[in-house]
Amino acid sequence: MNIKQFLSLEWKQFRRSSFFEKGLVIKILMLLAALYFASIAILAGVGVFFIFKKTLPEEDPFKMINNxxxxxxxxxxxxxxxxxxxPVLNIKPMLILPIKRNAVIRFLLLKTSFSFFNILPLLFFIPLAIVIIVQGYSPFMVVLWFLSILSISFSINFLNFILNKNNPIFYGVIAFLxxxxxxQYFGIFDISQYLGVVFYSFYSLGYTLIIPVFLVILLFKANYRMLKKNFYVDGAVQGKKESFSNYNLEFLNKFGKLSIFLKNDIKMITRNARPKQVLLMSFFFLFYGLIFYTQDTYRDLPIVLAFASIFVTGGFLISFGQLVPSWDSEYYKLMMSQNISYKKYLESKWYLMALACAASFVLSAPYIYFGWDIFAMIAAGASFNIGLNSFITLYGGALNRVPxxxxxKAKAFSNTQGFNPTQLLMSLPKLLGPMLIFYIPYKLxxxxxxxxxxxxSGVLGLVFKSYFLNLIEKVYQKTKYKTISAFSEKK
Amino acid sequence: METIIHVQDLSKSYNADKILDIESLDIPKGQSFGLVGNNGAGKTTFFSLLLDLIPPTTGQIESKGIIVNQSEEWKPFTSSFIDESFLIGYLTAEEYFYFIGDLRNTSKAEVDELLSEFEDFFHGEILNQKKYLRDLSKGNQKKAGIVAALIGQPEIVILDEPFANLDPTTQIRLKRIIKDLSSQNHVTVLISSHDLMHVTDVCERIVVLDKGQVVKDMKTSEATLKELELYFER
Structure with a gap:
């Protein structure tokens, strides 16, 4: 097996990935999204120098960037x-073929160099380097600086895999950070100044390039050794086996029949990588308001604040809800042949979303700092989320048939799960709805x-809860066979 | 014996390919019914139709008088284990059994009582393992799935390829369990298998499917195994 064969396999994997099997609309949208991110990176790369120059005219902008x-x-x-x-799991079939382990591992590691995460920094740093050269910095030294940055980017790439596999090192790095x-925060020791000097030295001295290059080689070797040692079906190639965790969920029993599903969903969320990711994401959503509430420009634009308030409490509701029933896709046939009422099933999902929303609301109490009007807005947003948004999201999810x-874990950009035109359409009332409901009485x-x-509006939604659930249930029944067959497709 | 499953003019096609075509088939209550046939003969398709996981192209299946693709009333008395997608991977075996028990209105104590009968069958590898179902071996997953299908006193039990992936001891125990189900509890058991010996051992009646058609329908006797072997040797 030579490099050509590896590459042809990779090409097939790429060509036949689910991305290319999507509809044309999705392809165009994904392409636009990719172009969007790419152009932002390029623009930032071009602009950052001038931004620093303008805001801090007396400092050397390039030095500041390094800081x-x-x-x-x-x-x-x-x-x-x-x-x-x-992507170790892909190589299981190679283990038993007559290929040298070293070749497979080397290929695997080099392959990661071409990931999206390595290309994005390039899109930022290449324009930046060009701008700096044009601005009259020594071209040769800038090239050395650029190579250093490139090496650091690759070091991050390889360090990440070690962090993912090695807990002691992971905690070590976290503690250090x-x-x-x-x-830095308490002003005891400003590390960014010192590191800025190091980063700048790649330009000013040049020969310090040796440090990041050495680091890349070291981390590459470390990865190589780690993989080689674990290159067995019961080693790195195997998915992570989690240890069993149990907790008492009996308190949920007061929900009666619903508690069956509630308990199950909580186990589902806490024991699987993907929903855990969603949970983490929704935690970050709590801070979404900070972007808007801290800016004076938005203080006078309450409609934007209304928009932000929806996300503060609605993170989990939106990101979890849009993938109902996909969360149960792995055992959907069981659910469909068991003694289950759709309505109870949906209702339990709704409760989960409502509970999460209420919990986010409690956690958002510190926003009182920005004033009671802001907090009232968050409360109103939470009400909208629980009463209306939840049903809209569940309805959108019912149309979603991606296992x-x-x-x-979801992978960035290779993962288009739960992303389809209907979903996109459904997100319009989610985003525009609250803005309109707020804006019209506000203006009038x-x-x-x-x-x-x-x-x-949220209270009204609650009144019609049963009606909405019936409506969604009908969608479930109508699309039952389609959903089953879509969920049982091999990925 | 009263008929519990009644199949009428049932067919399933994908595009122009007819993959299942059964004019009529009656299964009496309490019968142990075996379905054999090569890959692609339509066994799993038939079971999927019976569980309303796919819609029939023509015709219908009545289960205790209920047309399965029109009403869901057959669900309380029917249980099944078709493949691993019937397992919830992130639960432990006990949690899974209790979950199914909850769905089938069976209390924890009743589930425990049922499980105690299967201690032999589990061979100490299923219960109290502190392991999620997804981390069990294929064979142990299958055992858990089969036993879960027996929770809640179902009247119809559907098992697809129950003997595959099981070790010899377990296969023998499973045969005992299936026989008891139909002879003592009058449960109608439908199984499919590639293993002619097991299926003739266990089933009172064997139906051979080929390219979606019923080609043989026989009461099991001494001569059945020989006959089946001759048929499949062609």
Missing amino acids: FLIYWVIGDLALRYFLQQL ALISGM IELNQ INFNAGIIALAL
Whole structure:
């Protein structure tokens, strides 16, 4: 087996991936999204120099950029940790073929270099390097600096895989990061200054390029050794086996028949990688308001604040709800042949979403800091979420027929699960609905009227709960066979 | 014996391919019914139709007088294990059994009582394992699925390829269980199998499917195994 054969396999995997089997509309949308991110990266790369130049005219912009690079390193690492996985599982069939292990491992590791996560920084740093050269910095030294940055990017790539597989090192790195950011925060020791000097030295001295290059080689070797040692069906190639965890969920019994599903869903969320990811994401949504409430520009644009308030409490509701019933896709045939009433099933999902929404609302209490009007808006948003958004989301989910592999983390961009034109259409009322419900009374009467209207819309939704659930149930029954067959397709 | 499953003019086609075509088939209550046939003969298709997992192209199946693709009333007295997609991978075996018990209105104590009868069958590898079902071996997953299908006193039990992946000891125990189900509890058991010996051992009646058609329908006797072997040697 030579490199050509590996590449042809890769090409087939890429060509035949679910991405290309999607409809044309989705392809175009995905392409637009990719172009969007790419152009943002390029624009940022071109613009960042001038931004620094303008805001801090007396400093050397390039030096300032270097001071901030540490944040890129940490952010990039965090992003990769959650989204990028070492694709070891693909190689199981190769283990028994007459190919040298070394060749497979080397290929596997080199392959990761071409991932989306390595290309995005390039799109940022290449324009930046060009701008810097044009601005009169020494071209040769800039090239050295660029090569150093490139090496660091690859180091992050390889470090991430080690972090994913090795808990002691993972906790070590976390502790180290916590320590330095703590010291930075309390002003004890400003590490970014010192690291800025190091980053700048790639340009000013040049020969320090040796450090990141050495780091890449070291991390590559470490990965190589780690994989080689574990390159067995019961080693790295095997998916992670989690240890059993149990907790008492008897308190849910008061929900009667619903508790069967509630208990099951809680186990589903806590014991599988994908829903855990969703849980984490929805936690981040709690901070969504910070982007808007802190900016004065938005303070005078309450309609934007209404939009933000929906997301503060609705993160879980939206990201979990749009994939109902896909969460149960792995055992959907069981659910469909068992003694289950759709309505109870849906109702339990609704309760889960409502409970999560209520919990997010409690956690959002610190927003009181930005004023009671903001908090009232969040409360109204929560009411809308529980009373209306939940049903809209469940309805959209019912039209969604993409199976989910519960214990596989979602991969960035290769994962288009739960993304289809209907879903997109369904997201319009989710986003525009609350804005309109708020905006019309706000314009006609005043701010408080807007909030009351938004809160009331949720209450109204609750009154019609049974009607809505029946409506969604009908969709379930109508599309039952289609859903079963879609869920049993091999991925 | 009263008929519990009544198949009438049933067919299933994908595009122009007719993959199942049964004019008429009656299964009496309490019978142990075996379905054999090569790959693609239509065994799993028939079971899927019986469980309303796919819609029939023509005709219908009546289960205790209920047309399965029109009403869901057959669900309370029917249970099945077709493949691993009937298991909930992130539960332990006990949690899974209790979950099914909850769905079938069977209390924890009743489930425990039923499970105690299967201690032999489990061979100490299913219960109290602190392991999720997805981490069990294929054979042990199958055992859990089969036993789960017996929870809640079903009147019809459908098992697709129950003997595959099981070790010899378990196969023998499973045969005992199936025989008891139909002879003592009058449960109608439908199984499919590639193993002619097991299926003739266990089933009172054997139907051979070929390309979706019923080609043989026989009461099991001494000569059945020989006859089946001759048929499949062609």
